[in-house]
Amino acid sequence: MIGRAALVVLAGLVAFVSGAWGALALWYQLPGGAVWRTLGSVLWGLAVVALAVLAVGRRSWLPLAAYVLLYAVLLLWWSTIAPSNQRVWADDVSQLLSGTVDGSRVTLNHVRDFTWRSDTDYDVRWETRQYDLDRLVSADAVLSYWGSKAIAHAMISFGFDDGRHVVFSVEIRKERGEQFSAIGGFFKQFETILVAADEDDIIRVRTNVRGEDDYLYPLRMDKPAMRALFLSYVHAANGLVDTPAFYNTITSNCTTLVYRMAKLIQPGLPRDIRLLLTGYLPEYLYKAGVLDRSLSVEQWRQRGRITERARQVGPDGDFSAAIRVGIPGAAAPAADARP
Numbered sequence: 001m002i003g004r005a006a007l008v009v010l011a012g013l014v015a016f017v018s019g020a021w022g023a024l025a026l027w028y029q030l031p032g033g034a035v036w037r038t039l040g041s042v043l044w045g046l047a048v049v050a051l052a053v054l055a056v057g058r059r060s061w062l063p064l065a066a067y068v069l070l071y072a073v074l075l076l077w078w079s080t081i082a083p084s085n086q087r088v089w090a091d092d093v094s095q096l097l098s099g100t101v102d103g104s105r106v107t108l109n110h111v112r113d114f115t116w117r118s119d120t121d122y123d124v125r126w127e128t129r130q131y132d133l134d135r136l137v138s139a140d141a142v143l144s145y146w147g148s149k150a151i152a153h154a155m156i157s158f159g160f161d162d163g164r165h166v167v168f169s170v171e172i173r174k175e176r177g178e179q180f181s182a183i184g185g186f187f188k189q190f191e192t193i194l195v196a197a198d199e200d201d202i203i204r205v206r207t208n209v210r211g212e213d214d215y216l217y218p219l220r221m222d223k224p225a226m227r228a229l230f231l232s233y234v235h236a237a238n239g240l241v242d243t244p245a246f247y248n249t250i251t252s253n254c255t256t257l258v259y260r261m262a263k264l265i266q267p268g269l270p271r272d273i274r275l276l277l278t279g280y281l282p283e284y285l286y287k288a289g290v291l292d293r294s295l296s297v298e299q300w301r302q303r304g305r306i307t308e309r310a311r312q313v314g315p316d317g318d319f320s321a322a323i324r325v326g327i328p329g330a331a332a333p334a335a336d337a338r339p
Contacts, residue, residue: 019048099234112197185249
């Protein structure tokens, strides 16, 4: 009797969780607009409840079998939803990054260099840039917070001895008019894009336009490791050109991709909950020895906060140099003229 009751409870729990997932999947992906999405989600929910009531009322497993069949049809439909690079994209993610490697020289196509006045007022500029990996001198983690202390957007900025920096950022590829949704990120709402951009674009827009709070942490990496990480971004970008992929809030986000690439360079890099709770990434970097331990994590937070410095830089100022003032090991060399 106890075994049967436990089995019924387990079946009910599975039906509830899978039923809720199915309703959300229909809400986010059913074509035809909000009316059809709402109708599909409601009808699915009613069907799940009706089958559960029949299973309990008649003490029969047949409604459960019917639900399994219904759920299999839903999963079959779900498997047909494929990512695409052909949509009407928002301006800031309209171009796909790609790169070619010739010895130590890397050519990046579609490096973003927008001038932002607001989220809707900006100058669009995409450029082709060349970088010499023999002149690569630094790699910095940049974390941008917009609400919870536990969640931040993570980016990696690479610096060169001529003062130039390029930031790689794994982001959702929004369609025009779309807004970010953490829940939607579980349900194939967004494709993934890898953006390469100037710091004066991708950091400034977060601190000065969107009101986010940003921190910069110099990473302890030797030149071969920095070079390998840089190239892994290039290969990842080329892969997304050839094979589009969905963004996932947990399994394929701004930090998990960095972790997978870094693990190729340092195989012993441990898994940790802080790879998901990205706001606590400094503690993870500190524990892994990637962040200099001559300062405590709290001291790094205090010195690494670049928000106010970023907001004080004028349009003609040296943004990269200004945000690094006071950060140990992060001084930016004087920039050469742009090519």
